[in-house]
Amino acid sequence: MASIDANPPSGTRDFLPAEVSRREHAFATIRTAFQRHGFEPLDTPAFERLEVLTGKYGEEGDQLIFKILRRGEHETTGEADHALRYDLTVPLARVAARYGSQLPTPFKRYQIAPVWRADRPGKGRYREFFQCDVDTIGSDSAVADASTIVAVADVLDALGLAGFTVQLNSRQALAGLIEAYGIPPQLADSTLVGLDKLDKIGVDGVAAELRDRGVAADAVEALVTDLGRDDLADAIRERLIANDVGRAGLAEVDQILDLVGEVPGGRVSYAPVMARGLSYYTGPVFEVVHEALDTTIAAGGRYDGLVGMFQGQDVPATGGSLGIERILLLLEQAAEGTPAPGPDVLVTVMDDAGAADAFATAGRLRRAGYTVDLYSGGGSRKLGKQLKYADRRAVRVAVIRGADERAAGRVTVKHLASGEQATIDDAGLEDHLAGLLGR
């Protein structure tokens, strides 16, 4: 038994206290911000019946679903009947089908929860990781699309990630762009995949890629000329107003730009070649890029075809997803070196006879509003050992009361960062702590 591998399973993580505290703090910030925008929390089981999940994520996705063996007499068959949640969208679709009439319309929900994928584990790629989704179902209005963007922006701002850009586009505007440059419909998706790489591979890279994908030389030429312009967005706007679908797409983008106004902590702008996945979205799409960090931290859009999957009808839906694991990593890096705050006070226990007194002191300080640890180790009660423990727990102040102090109605208070200590009258303890701890 002693030889068992004590690591968590490959691709999963244990979170020790400091990390749990930081993650919980971020989750609480996100919840508060979404609620400030009228979104409600939802929670669903970790596993679903197998047939709810299979066939929803393509062949490759199906391979990554963790399947759970049937229990009881059927166990020996090796058959699976359940599977771990793979994302938060399919469970939302099931909830919409199950509770439709009990939910408000539109239904605005967020969910922060782990999902599981049997992916090959790698740097920053886990088999258990959190997703953070916000969605509005049952509304086809641009008001719902804009509300997502405003809420996501506010969440990022609340997390201390101001300085981002929301890049906005629409599937219709992209369809208009394909038409405007005379690209044949069968090359549309392929062309958009190429264009979407502009930020990564530059104009020349895109040109090469489009040629490789079979786009005619004159279309590539026209596109590349515009892609090289400083006023790219204006250039594309000019092209789009020449066709119906392009005009409709631009109107959709402009309506959302008008609604969102100044979003907290960032700015929203039209990103004419940002395509954001191809099969999933049906309307406006957005991507939130943190410029200083040069990374996408959230994304979303309208996907009217998905949520109705269990109802046999389209249900309009629009939403976004925060790259929460990436965001947590950024916050973790930003917090590097600043230890998670520990308890305000450690009450030491100097001898068995003083233990009940220590409990009474700890209770009194908790009632005064402090977080108070009480040294509960056995064996030697050496002060040095207890102070080392206090240091490890990032405790701010140690309260020490040996037999002499108890007899004299006194107490010693040691501020751990400065090392300063004072022995005071017991009755003055709360006032003294208020001075040391700033309240």
Added chain:
Amino acid sequence: MASIDANPPSGTRDFLPAEVSRREHAFATIRTAFQRHGFEPLDTPAFERLEVLTGKYGEEGDQLIFKILRRGEHETTGEADHALRYDLTVPLARVAARYGSQLPTPFKRYQIAPVWRADRPGKGRYREFFQCDVDTIGSDSAVADASTIVAVADVLDALGLAGFTVQLNSRQALAGLIEAYGIPPQLADSTLVGLDKLDKIGVDGVAAELRDRGVAADAVEALVTDLGRDDLADAIRERLIANDVGRAGLAEVDQILDLVGEVPGGRVSYAPVMARGLSYYTGPVFEVVHEALDTTIAAGGRYDGLVGMFQGQDVPATGGSLGIERILLLLEQAAEGTPAPGPDVLVTVMDDAGAADAFATAGRLRRAGYTVDLYSGGGSRKLGKQLKYADRRAVRVAVIRGADERAAGRVTVKHLASGEQATIDDAGLEDHLAGLLGR
């Protein structure tokens, strides 16, 4: 596709927004209270390698473990290599083995997390349910045992469940009791199981059960005489001081009673025949009974043999577990009829032209500290529909601004519970809301 069963898997639950809010609120209260006592949060993966879990819960428990199929090329073998977490204790033991030297000694942790068991679902019995554990590992001191009780009591008090009794006993005192009544060692466990039922089946029931279990008539007679006494605890104390192990057990109980003093919201007393499970515990044991509700809401004790399972050595450990699903049910029943609070404000959208104005108003009220929903439905913008939505969301105040009001710099504010409404100058909106919403 439309015909799929949209219910959550048997034995699991979807939590709709009002319920998530209540559960999250309870979890937050518990976290805060445990932290106030110096306990730290820990989080571990939902699944473990199969060999970490098997053989830890007895044959019956092993049958209830949800096993996860190997992925990739091995899938077709029907073999399992992982399994869903069955409790929070085995993962704690693994964490202790893996990170021992990185953790403070003693290590005081709490964990609130779901576990999964393939039990036959029934009323109040789920296949996915939360556990809430608090444990101190690495201390053999009664200070640690008492700290658990004080923290658990404070948590229950913070949850609004005051009026409980902590029934305290110790495995040593129980061993002394067996000796004091001359019960042969091979009948010890069986006798304690019988005695533990006193509250349920009464003195006569216990007598019959002990006779059935083969306890000699004179021992049953002696026990039954004491069990019938009003001063049962004192009677048993008198018996226990006659033998060494009994005296040691009483000393352990009395030391803890001395340390815990007056616990918040309840009282602690010696419960001489409370046995609290047999194989698991090695020292003091406790059970928290809510008297008005006539139910056990928490329990725990010292279990020095378990946490070291992966280290090949005993690691002293003591802790407790809140019956969190039962507690959530009690809180849910208590909250029945009081709807979960919704957003402070709904900003209506009366027409497309007023949508950007509605976003601006919503943003302004969020900055003033209110939670603000904005009606994001498509189709008809009839006020009645929006007010019905507001009612469903338990919104407190609707802010309405049609074209006429916008032109006149006015806004209508409707208090939904009273139905009262007023049209005021836009500039006075925050002041007016402060009056209506009490801040």
